[in-house]
Amino acid sequence: MTEEIIIAGFGGQGVLSMGKILAYSGVMQDQEVTWMPSYGPEMRGGTANVTVILSDDRISSPILHEYDTAIILNQQSMDKFEKTVKIGGTLIYDPNGIIHPPTRKDINIYKIDGAKKAAEMGNPKTFNMIILGGYLKIKPVVLPENVKKGLEKSLPERHHKLIPLNLEAIQLGQDSIEAVHLT
Amino acid sequence: MGELKLMKGNEVIAEAAIRCGCDGYFGYPITPQSEVMETLMNNRPWETTGMVVLQAESETASVNMLYGGAATGKRVMTSSSSPGISLMTEGLSYLAGAELPCLILNVQRGGPGLGTIQPSQADYFQCVKGGGHGDYKLIVLAPSSVQEMHDFVELGFDLAFKYRNPAMILSDGAIGQMMEKVELAPQKARWTDEEIQEISGSWATTGKTKDRKQNVVTSLELDSEQMEQNNLKFQAKYQEIQKNEVRYEAIDCEDADYIFVAYGSSARICQKSMQIAREKGYKVGILRPITLFPFPTEQIAALADKVKGFLTVELNAGQMVEDVRLSVNGKKPVEHFGRMGGIIPSPSEVVTALEQKVIGG
Secondary structure (H helix, E strand, O other): OOOEEEEEEOOOOOOOHHHHHHHHHHHHHHHHHHHEEEHHHHHHHHEEEEEEEEEEOOOOOOOOOOOEEEEEEHHHHHHHHHHHHEEEEEEEEEOOOOOOOOOOOOOOEOOHHHHEEEEOOOOOOHHHHHHHHHHHHHHHOOOOOHHHHHHHHHOOOEEEHHHHHHHHHHHHHHHHOOEEEEO | EEEEEEEHHHHHHHHHHHHHOEEEEOOHHHHHHHHHHHHHHOOOOOHHHOOOEEEOOHHHHHHHHHHHHHHHOOOEEEEOOHHHHHHHHHHHHHHHHHOEEEEEEEEEEEOOOOOOEEEOOOOOOHHHHOOOOOOOOEEOOOOHHHOOOOOOOHHHHHHHHHHHHHHEEEEHHHHOOOEEEEEEEOOOOOOHHHHHHHHHOOOOOOOOOOOOOOOOOOOOOOHHHHHHHHHHHHHHHHHHHHHHHHOEEEEEOOOOOOEOOOOHHHHHHHHHHHHHHOOOOEHHHHEOOOOEEEOOHHHHHHHHHHEEEEEEEEEOOOOHHHHHHHHHHHOOEEEEEEEOOOOOOHHHHHHHHHHHHHHHH
């Protein structure tokens, strides 16, 4: 199994940490992982993205130009990454702030109201975990108990009291994601 | 098994330095390697192992602090990225001329000039061929994974002290910034004064005792006859390094008709390109130099007898390709493919280059 993922959105949405938690969850189940962030000028301009690869085998290139799954959290990222999803691959997006929704018919598209649900939970910082939950519902690449371990490993100990809240957000994400059928 | 962590290449350099018993780090921040000093500062090793971590006022200052520290027989290191390494090159020549063991990390970014902060391999000539003045060589290690970033810190120090020569880890922005699984080595103690005396007492400035002559660390020798003797000694040492320390990885070269020669992050891209090429029916292998000096000349020469052609893949306009051509010595075609300015080629772009430049050429 190899899963090649791009997560892309605004700085501050928790894109990089979401990727890190996913990668750590992979480590917890003995997978090979790479996590490659954008660290260049685009990051300084406010957008952020990270490529995460989970695999049972040695990982070749950590930098990719097409992906099994794209998780897209703003319009700029939609413009840039919708076309990079492999045919038959998966695109997950949050419609908040999306003016031009995805149009491709050769991929599987899902949407999740992460920003809205996070506001409903009363904690906007749970946004990235809601999105992660939605992703894991569609692509259960890591086991729930390993996500918990991944959270424990990637969060500093002083934040461990927030793990139940994060797990709740992941569950909410799993319950909220829905398929988009283009006609 | 050691401790398993998910870390950035740059962070791992800091962890590995503390764990292998490094005595001192002197550096100046520059993207994409600033996490090295950030991680060192966060870990506060001066409270545990006694390692000194110092942010100097410039790269020029860092490299001269390195000279001072290395002259006392301590295990000291610095890190920077391309423009910063340019500022250090005078110091690198002095370190080589004074035969001072130390470790330098270059996390390359695109040049020339201030260039870009994205990954590049355009410092090959600078780091492998000299950069500074005079006939000198650095021992150059090229990691292609986060684990190798970790492992090459201790290896770099070991080789530096074995040969009394500066060693460099030549990495790039991709390997420095990405996180992978890494097994961290157990903590080792720093060398005691007695150990330093035993290992480097014959040359290091550890404090003169009554029963020996003073040790003088310098690269200056105004007597030309003696300066030539010094150079001959350096050259003999470089030949010894070439004979003993070549490291490389050969991936699927046994049945290969075509060989990618690539190091660092390019070698990772080539692994994916190799899969694509093999699916297309081309028998492709990879020769990945792990040491850039000493270069795996003989191993490439041996492959030249059995394959049809070579493609070097580098994030530059064609630098290592010259060493591959010298190794192949005209027996087979050697072509180059590269992107510049911080652009990383896609694996399929590399396969297209192979088809157009080598297979079809």
